[in-house]
Amino acid sequence: MTDRHQTDLLIIGAGPAGLYAAYYAGFRGLTVTLMDSLPQPGGQVAAMYPEKLIYDVAGFPGIRGQALIDNCVEQAAKADPTYFLGHRAEDLVHAEDGSILVTSHKGQQVHAKAVIITGGIGTFTPRPLPDAEQYEGRGLRYFVPKLDELAGLDVLIVGGGDSAFDWAQALEQIAKSVTLIHRRDTFRAHERTVQEVLASTVSVRTHTEVASIHGEDGITSVEVFDNRTDERERLEVQAVVAALGFTADLGPLTRWGLQQHKRHIVVDTRMATNLPRVFAAGDITEYDGKVRLIAVGFGEAATAVNNAATAIDPKAKLFPGHSSAA
Numbered sequence: 001m002t003d004r005h006q007t008d009l010l011i012i013g014a015g016p017a018g019l020y021a022a023y024y025a026g027f028r029g030l031t032v033t034l035m036d037s038l039p040q041p042g043g044q045v046a047a048m049y050p051e052k053l054i055y056d057v058a059g060f061p062g063i064r065g066q067a068l069i070d071n072c073v074e075q076a077a078k079a080d081p082t083y084f085l086g087h088r089a090e091d092l093v094h095a096e097d098g099s100i101l102v103t104s105h106k107g108q109q110v111h112a113k114a115v116i117i118t119g120g121i122g123t124f125t126p127r128p129l130p131d132a133e134q135y136e137g138r139g140l141r142y143f144v145p146k147l148d149e150l151a152g153l154d155v156l157i158v159g160g161g162d163s164a165f166d167w168a169q170a171l172e173q174i175a176k177s178v179t180l181i182h183r184r185d186t187f188r189a190h191e192r193t194v195q196e197v198l199a200s201t202v203s204v205r206t207h208t209e210v211a212s213i214h215g216e217d218g219i220t221s222v223e224v225f226d227n228r229t230d231e232r233e234r235l236e237v238q239a240v241v242a243a244l245g246f247t248a249d250l251g252p253l254t255r256w257g258l259q260q261h262k263r264h265i266v267v268d269t270r271m272a273t274n275l276p277r278v279f280a281a282g283d284i285t286e287y288d289g290k291v292r293l294i295a296v297g298f299g300e301a302a303t304a305v306n307n308a309a310t311a312i313d314p315k316a317k318l319f320p321g322h323s324s325a326a
């Protein structure tokens with residue numbers, strides 16, 4: 001039986017909103033704990049686009065995803081948070097005194113005075129490339145956390161969305177060659193990125209799908225086919241990046257009695273959910289006019305923590321004071 005961990009504030013989800021909420025909890029003098037089902041902090045940013053340049057975070061004219069997360073982790077460290085990574089929050093129950101007990105799927109219990117759910121799109125898993133399981137970890141990847149791992153290799157990227165084009169653009173300078181195949185001739189990716197990739201050395205082939213992967217220890221080639229003509233071709237590649245999207249699952253969160261709307265949690269202007277002392281921030285929230293962006297999540301995190309602080313201690317002021325004065 002794992003020890004029950006005591007904390008003022010439990011944050012479920014260590015993406016950008018959760019990490020910023022952790023910093024803010026420290027600023028409010030609260031002890032704070034972060035729980036995330038992924039093995040590393042950073043949510044969608046670290047898992048899906050760590051090397052992508054982000055241009056719309058205030059104060060950063062341009063910053064790579066992983067660098068932004070590293071900064072968030074450094075900032076959160078001021079609050080000395082306890083991390084339970086690789087723990088999916090499974091159950092949430094209220095005690096008679098209003099405090100909250102959350103249990104992870106590994107049995108870790110966290111007893112908190114308030115909870116902020118920053119679960120983003122839920123726990124997300126990549127859509128698998130069919131019949132390619134045996135190559136996972138042996139040349140086939142769903143994430144590219146470190147671009148350098150593909151330095152000097154011939155890389156095949158499968159997909160037509162943002163991730164596929166972002167990887168193609170980022171790998172162009174690092175890999176020996178990059179080929180991107182997509183089963184349609186329209187792309188779901190950001191238009192400017194698509195145009196830049198089309199104008200680059202990346203070979204983009206539409207109406208093309210993977211027929212079979214070859215190689216003994218790792219990948220040595222991939223047979224692709226044109227889905228209109230069935231014409232086949234063998235591409236000599238040593239790495240395949242399957243960027244076919246993700247299935248996201250709110251999973252356990254849906255069973256906690258939270259008011260939901262289309263797989264999001266309904267909050268009021270305080271970021272309060274319908275459950276006492278349970279708040280939410282970031283992509284997971286829903287209200288009229290909601291915009292799902294990192295910048296918005298940061299603001300919501302600050303609102304959620306300040307309101308959680310007053311829920312924990314009704315005598316506490318809502319306005320936290322200025323950090324520059326601290």
Ligand SMILES: Cc1cc2nc3c(=O)[nH]c(=O)nc-3n(C[C@H](O)[C@H](O)[C@H](O)COP(=O)(O)OP(=O)(O)OC[C@H]3O[C@@H](n4cnc5c(N)ncnc54)[C@H](O)[C@@H]3O)c2cc1C
Pocket residue numbers: 012013014015016017018035036037038042043044045048049053054055056087088089090118119120121122123124162163250251252253281282283284292293294295297
């Ligand atoms: C390819 C791509 C490019 C993007 N580019 C931009 C951009 O340029 N600018 C911008 O502002 N936004 C961009 N976004 C959107 C941005 O990434 C999200 O708005 C942001 O990540 C939301 O942060 P979050 O902290 O709310 O949630 P997330 O980043 O989704 O993090 C949520 C975390 O909660 C965890 N979690 C969920 N359920 C549980 C549970 N039950 N127990 C434990 N942990 C749980 C998840 O594992 C995850 O780590 C992009 C998104 C993608 C996919």
